[in-house]
Amino acid sequence: SEIVIDEASLAGSIGVVVEAVVEGENATGRKRYQIVSRNAPNKRPDLATEEGRAKIGETIDALGEVFVGKVARNLGVAAEEVPEMGDHGGLRVGADAVKHGLAHRVGSLEALITELAKPAITTNPRIHTMTTVTTTAELRTALAAGTDPTTIEIAQASQPDLGAIRTEAATVERERIKGINALASKGFETEIEAAIDNGSSVEATALVLFKAAQDRGISLQGIKSDAQGVTG
Known part of the structure; x- marks a missing residue:
């Protein structure tokens, strides 16, 4: 999560370098030849020529971009900032490395080990x-x-309160039966009994009685009078 650097330690050297040593022909008394296939002329560029060195340079630049990209990702900065942070391939010492973002703080290895060995103590613990x-x-x-x-x-x-549910259901059922019985009148006992048995609502029972009364030629006023015990 952070980079701790000793005050005398070095950070940087961000870049890629290839060193080629070309010996003179008389150094060993032997000549060395490298022969490559026609389809791969860049497999062994001639470092004695400017073109050959340029070709090797392309590979070195590509590797350098990968290097810079990894540094930028791990430090959380833009890739364009890395060369300057690292003094363009140079080295920065201790506090200077921290100043330019190559490390987070200065500290010795011994002090860091002691610090990490202590139990974590937070003054403001995060409350989840x-x-x-x-x-x-x-x-x-x-x-x-x-x-x-x-x-x-x-x-x-x-869990649902089963007792309360039963009580409510019983109350509803009593009210339904009372409502249906309130509609009862002479000659409609069968309809009333059926309504109570099959769970019909008061409204549905009223419609059934109304239709039955029409079929029998009985007026609505007559049903009300019978239900209320009124004699004509």
């Missing part, structure tokens, strides 16, 4: 806020929002 989810849909939403998976807590979905 936990995100609680109970369904798969909530989990997907949290992850899509970029929530750190290590801060997601999956809670067990709450």
